[in-house]
Amino acid sequence: MDAADPGLVEPQPLHLLEVQLLERLVEALVHRPQLLHLAHEFILAREPPPRARRCAAVESAMAAPHPAAVSDVLPVRHSWIANREVEGRAGLRPVMNPATGAAFARTSLLDAEQAAAAITAARTAFPTWRALSFRERARVLRAAGEVVLRRADEIARLIEREQGKPAVEAHLVEVFPALEALKHLALHAEDLLSEQPAEPQVLLFAHKDSRIRYEPFGVVLAVTPWNYPFGISLSGVATALAAGNTVVLKPAPATTLVGLSIAEVFREAGVPDGAVNVVAVDDALAPGLVEDPRVDKIVFTGSAATGRRVMVSAARNLTPVVLELGGKDPAVVCRDADLDRAARGIVWGAFVNAGQTCASVERVYVEAEVADAFLRRVVEGTRSLRVGDPAAGDVEIGALTLERQRKIVEEHVADAVAKGAHVLTGGKPAAGPGWFYPPTVISGVDHTMRVMREETFGPVLPVMAVPSLDDAIRLANDSDYGLTASGWTRDRATARRLERELQAGVVTINDCVYTFGEPSAPWGGFKKSGLGRAHGLAGLREMAQVKYVARDDGSAPMLWWFPYGAELRRLLPSAARALHARSLGARLGNALRLVGSSRFRRRGRLASILKRVDRLF
Known part of the structure; x- marks a missing residue:
């Protein structure tokens, strides 16, 4: 092209400081390929854009727009078997940073024999x-x-x-x-x-x-x-x-x-x-x-x-x-609840870990009398949350761990909106790298919507106003899941009712989600939320087999051993009445007949029985 062609810009010399800075940046790219877009922004920021000439180092970096191009230099981690690292023979899997969508390491995968x-x-x-x-x-x-x-x-x-x-x-x-x-x-x-x-x-x-x-x-x-x-x-x-x-x-x-x-x-x-x-x-x-x-x-x-x-x-x-196996955990907000506490607690319970918690508050039933006041507080608290890459600054909400999980969240919100729900805040992911989704509050929901029936596992909080506490409990229990539930009330009788009637493995009053952090609390659910328990006494005993052991140090045969014979046939009804007859007289009379039999005297353990004779009374 002719030098006067407006599509060609005269090369601009790089200052020494810029060259040094670029060299440092390229060195960093080897270890953090997610920074490639920063190099691109640096180049574009120079006026005029140096399209005709760039330093060789930056050209090399910009020639690799995808993390895979520098994957050969990513660190590789291996499995641990018998306290030794074992390199897998089944290939390598990238380790992704969900905030950038870029790989920062790899793991070697074991084959079947190694596993x-x-x-x-x-x-x-x-x-x-x-x-x-x-x-x-x-x-x-x-x-x-x-x-x-x-x-x-x-x-x-x-x-x-x-x-x-x-x-x-x-x-x-x-x-x-x-x-x-x-x-x-x-x-x-x-x-x-x-x-x-x-x-x-x-x-x-x-x-x-x-x-x-x-x-x-x-x-x-x-x-x-x-x-x-x-x-x-x-x-x-x-x-x-x-x-x-x-x-x-x-x-x-x-x-x-x-x-x-x-x-x-x-x-x-x-x-x-x-x-x-x-x-x-x-x-x-x-x-x-x-x-x-x-x-x-x-x-x-x-x-x-x-x-x-x-x-x-x-x-x-x-x-x-x-x-x-997870849950669709409800929160019931009663008309007498401390709304400030309920809103703050539920906002945390819905959005901690970007909503990716099996115990997350995934649906709220609030009595209509206080629904508007509760929603105002929830929306205000939600809008104050900061979303972004935690490595870049203070945030409350990081990225979703998986891109496919964000798609599920988007589908649930879209389904709710299509069926008449209203997004009060959030609802649309921002453009840019990473698998972020903003904390979202939805009203006008009902049980025809996926967001009220399926596990969303993301930062979405649907809120449904209901006429009464009876309706709230009925709808809270209208689910295939039953892991956790929370109730929000100041009344002890209401709290007791919620504890009794909510169908979940964990029910908390005026708090939510936290109980996995209490090591004595069992963890597990009703219905399709799973089988068995983890944590606490119940969880520890899940890891053990129960064995009943009994020892008899006597030498005489037991009363019920062979041979049976006529004497045992006569004896057994007396033994049954001695132990189970309703009247004291009947029990004592049959006990005397039992003790008087020759078979019992030969085989019974009279001394041990007399020590526990109180059980006859």
């Missing part, structure tokens, strides 16, 4: 780990707590980068609950799982020494979700360990690095080789882990659809399962 080796390692380690006393296991749990405490900031930043929630929130809802769980298990597992006496209630068994034991299953497979990749996973692993089991942890693909950090925590804490194994595998291999007959218990947290598949696969070997 099976993790189960072998756990099975090999089981006899050694189960043989340790509760106090010895508690030492490892306490040491793990010390590691988490020391590395808390590092862990929170990793959660921020890989899962999307701000680091401050990661401390609040992941690191802190993990520390509490480790402490609680170290202090109380022995009391909760120690052998307990079981005094016989039948007088004829009164002489037997009977006890209940809680024994570990063996290898526990924990399949954990991406929304709370540290808090849920670590507390689940710790619970299984406290009960004497060994563990294979399969973290969600979207948050594999956080899962791998849990292996590092326990390795540093001194867990024996094979007691904790963390595997990065393609989801196509997950059924093979679930169906492995060497797995003795499965704990799955995730969607109801996947939970059903896990249950079907586990049924092949009758492997017991614990399933935590």
Whole structure:
């Protein structure tokens, strides 16, 4: 082209400072390819635009517009089996930052043989780990707590980068609950799982020494979700360990690095080789882990659809399962509620972790008398929330972890609007990188809308005004799910009614969501929200098999052993009446006939029975 062509701009010399700055930027791009767009903006900002000539370094960077072009320099992380890193043979998977949509690391994926080796390692380690006393296991749990405490900031930043929630929130809802769980298990597992006496209630068994034991299953497979990749996973692993089991942890693909950090925590804490194994595998291999007959218990947290598949696969070997499958958690706001507290609490409960919480407030039923005042407060509180990349500044709401999850959120909002709902704030994602969605409040909703019936799992709060508390409770229970529910009232009688009538595994009054952070609280739901419990006494005992043991130190045969004969036929009706007749006289008369029989004198344990003769009265 001619030099006078207006499409060609005379090259502008780069100043030394600019060259140095660009060189630093390109160096940073090697480690953080999501910054490529910043280089582009820098070039365009120079006047006039240097289209004819750029420094070679920037040309090289701009020639790679996609993160994949620099993937060869991304760090690679591997699975942990028996306290050793194992490089997978099934390829590499990128680790994405949901705030930028760019990869910042990769994980190597185990093949089927390598994944099976993790189960072998756990099975090999089981006899050694189960043989340790509760106090010895508690030492490892306490040491793990010390590691988490020391590395808390590092862990929170990793959660921020890989899962999307701000680091401050990661401390609040992941690191802190993990520390509490480790402490609680170290202090109380022995009391909760120690052998307990079981005094016989039948007088004829009164002489037997009977006890209940809680024994570990063996290898526990924990399949954990991406929304709370540290808090849920670590507390689940710790619970299984406290009960004497060994563990294979399969973290969600979207948050594999956080899962791998849990292996590092326990390795540093001194867990024996094979007691904790963390595997990065393609989801196509997950059924093979679930169906492995060497797995003795499965704990799955995730969607109801996947939970059903896990249950079907586990049924092949009758492997017991614990399933935590999410919810469509309602909040009931009564006319006497403290509206300021209710609005602030529900806004937090709906939008913490960008709404990606199985216990998130996903629908609100507010009595019509106070609906407008409540909605005003909710909208005001929602509009004050800051949304953005947590690495770039203080925000309350980070990106959704998965792009596909944002699409579900968009579909639910669009469906509600198409059926007559009103978006009071939010509702449209901003342009730009990352999988962000603004906190959204919707009114005018009903149960024909997906947002009121399906799990949205995003920052959307639909609010429905109802005529009465009766209607609120009825609609709150009109769901396939029953994980958590909250009621907001100042009246104790109303609170008691809500606690009694709301169909959920957890019901809180004037607060919501928080109970997973309380290590003594059981966690699980009704209906399609799952099976079994995690957390607390119930969750710990899910990790143990119940064994009833009884010892008889006598030498004489028991009253009911062979041979039967005529004497036993006459004796049994007297024994039944002695124990169960309504009148005291009948019980005493038959007891005397029982004691007078020769068979009873030969085989009965009269001294033991006399010690508990009060049961006759």
